[in-house]
Amino acid sequence: MESNRDNPIERQDHQDHVHRHDGDGHVHQHPLQGDFTSHPPRPGREQLSHIQGWGVDLDRKNRPGVPMERTPPRFINQHEGKLPQQPENVEVLVSCERSGITPVFGTVQPPQGVSGALRRLAFKWSESDMRHWLLLLLADRVNVVEGIGDDLASGKVPNVLGEMGIKAEWQYNKAGLAKKALVAGAVVGTAVYLMRRRDR
Amino acid sequence: MLAMNYRGPYRVRADHKPDPVIEHPGDAIVRVTRACICGSDLHLYHGMVPDTRVGHTFGHEFIGVVEDIGSDVHKLKVGDRVLVPFNVFCGSCFFCQHELYGNCHNTNAQASAVGGIYGYSHTAGGYDGGQAEFVRVPMADVGPMVIPDDIHDDDAVLLTDALPTGYQAAEMGDIQEGDTVVVFGAGPVGIFAAKSAWLMGAGRVIVVDEVEYRLEFVKRYAQCEVINFREINDMAAHIKKITDGMGADVCIDAVGAEAGGDVAQTITGRYMKMQAGSATVLHWCINSVRKGGNVSIVGVYGPTFNAVPIGNALNKGLTLRMNQASVRRHLPRLIEHIRAGHINPKEIITHRIPLEEVSDAYHIFSSKLDECIKTVLIPPSAREVRAVSASAKP
Numbered sequence A: 001m002e003s004n005r006d007n008p009i010e011r012q013d014h015q016d017h018v019h020r021h022d023g024d025g026h027v028h029q030h031p032l033q034g035d036f037t038s039h040p041p042r043p044g045r046e047q048l049s050h051i052q053g054w055g056v057d058l059d060r061k062n063r064p065g066v067p068m069e070r071t072p073p074r075f076i077n078q079h080e081g082k083l084p085q086q087p088e089n090v091e092v093l094v095s096c097e098r099s100g101i102t103p104v105f106g107t108v109q110p111p112q113g114v115s116g117a118l119r120r121l122a123f124k125w126s127e128s129d130m131r132h133w134l135l136l137l138l139a140d141r142v143n144v145v146e147g148i149g150d151d152l153a154s155g156k157v158p159n160v161l162g163e164m165g166i167k168a169e170w171q172y173n174k175a176g177l178a179k180k181a182l183v184a185g186a187v188v189g190t191a192v193y194l195m196r197r198r199d200r
Numbered sequence B: 001m002l003a004m005n006y007r008g009p010y011r012v013r014a015d016h017k018p019d020p021v022i023e024h025p026g027d028a029i030v031r032v033t034r035a036c037i038c039g040s041d042l043h044l045y046h047g048m049v050p051d052t053r054v055g056h057t058f059g060h061e062f063i064g065v066v067e068d069i070g071s072d073v074h075k076l077k078v079g080d081r082v083l084v085p086f087n088v089f090c091g092s093c094f095f096c097q098h099e100l101y102g103n104c105h106n107t108n109a110q111a112s113a114v115g116g117i118y119g120y121s122h123t124a125g126g127y128d129g130g131q132a133e134f135v136r137v138p139m140a141d142v143g144p145m146v147i148p149d150d151i152h153d154d155d156a157v158l159l160t161d162a163l164p165t166g167y168q169a170a171e172m173g174d175i176q177e178g179d180t181v182v183v184f185g186a187g188p189v190g191i192f193a194a195k196s197a198w199l200m201g202a203g204r205v206i207v208v209d210e211v212e213y214r215l216e217f218v219k220r221y222a223q224c225e226v227i228n229f230r231e232i233n234d235m236a237a238h239i240k241k242i243t244d245g246m247g248a249d250v251c252i253d254a255v256g257a258e259a260g261g262d263v264a265q266t267i268t269g270r271y272m273k274m275q276a277g278s279a280t281v282l283h284w285c286i287n288s289v290r291k292g293g294n295v296s297i298v299g300v301y302g303p304t305f306n307a308v309p310i311g312n313a314l315n316k317g318l319t320l321r322m323n324q325a326s327v328r329r330h331l332p333r334l335i336e337h338i339r340a341g342h343i344n345p346k347e348i349i350t351h352r353i354p355l356e357e358v359s360d361a362y363h364i365f366s367s368k369l370d371e372c373i374k375t376v377l378i379p380p381s382a383r384e385v386r387a388v389s390a391s392a393k394p
């Protein structure tokens, strides 16, 4: 069984092609792969024994069993009877792949404003339709602008650099921060220069 | 209450929000004592997940104390110390009946593909997450598990997602004794997948990443071989070369939509959104695994499509398995492993940061600063449980 496995190193040494040009032909000479009948070498148990817990779940009876989904489930307190229905107190968008709203659902950040209108539109299409997802992504970007508007309207100027973690950047990545500042400075400087030149 | 608040890509802050209330008789309100930032939170943070609304609170990995319960909650009582699996699930639908808790059909009205997940956009149900002082926990008799007295809080919080997901990744790979397992991604899930591969009898475990400190960490923690893909020209060819021309028996994708390492994928998937994120790791898995091998995917991909080399998978006769982890199913076994010392989850926590500093916490984790592996956020109302050291490294 190990007979073909004795020369992996040697095989690697011959890995490179030999190129030869004789007459007008271009001849490639490849190393030989060798017969591929053998089993790859595998470490023995004694070689692996230093690894903490090695093989404790080798017997799949010990595993929670992903490929073997189970009925009934083992570890949960299953709800008895029909699930009570959660009342709908805010607008919830429901996938059109469903027959109705689920007994339990999330209610945070209901759709609002322009982004909300885009989201409502997106939910006209199913999850297998690209338009659904592209509209939601667009709505997300619009929502960011709305968020800044909401902040300003409530008298709060968002500390954008702070929200992006500039304190941590300063603490752990001064070089990176300096580079970013330099690039930003150069961009602004060039823009100002170009604008001034156009004014003249 | 104080809560993490999403304001747009790369922008989050700690804000005051109204306390959550009981909205369904099966709900509980949990006072959070620890909440992790997860690699999949970064997909939200980077604006990759559709329907992530401004004002959303992230955090699907948290533990806490039951503060209030609805009229239909019978098994859980106020004061219980609980760990909450990241899936919001009912326990009684067809899918839950088959232990597919990540695929519950009763808790996410806004999609039919994915079940409910705490703090994971409206695509995953529109529930606020646990990076806050309080959180609404639906189906409280079903999801949460009372934390056994001998299980440390830091171990418990890693049982809500990272460890079970890594374990399930290895299990879906159907590892046989002596198998060569390649794990892509040296984040927390990849680290635990590597560790779990040994428990299931792997003969060789190789972890691939691009960040040197993460590779150093996983090499030490999971006693595995490592490859920095920045030093490799062709992943598939390299894996074949180091496995006697065979390829790996099992490949695990613990990265998902934001993989680096391929310019075309990065541009079309991450920048132009022409596909649902970069599928570089999927390509590597399919092309590096041996014929007839298994590919296991737990890295998160967004909807709806990716350019995946399905023809290669067909020609090679591969088995592909993937899912959001069904956390609850794995807990009893994983607790046994922690007790037996087979695995020590809390050793991967490198940062403990007050919730007030959530902006910096996200930036540190996202930009891989300060040799960050796993970050735990601690709300002000849980300060008495706050660990003594601010940045205890294992």
Ligand SMILES: [Zn+2]
Binding pocket: B038, B039, B040, B041, B060, B061, B086, B161, B162
């Ligand atoms: Zn997670």
Ligand SMILES: [Zn+2]
Binding pocket: B089, B090, B091, B092, B093, B094, B095, B096, B097, B103, B104, B105, B106
């Ligand atoms: Zn269910």
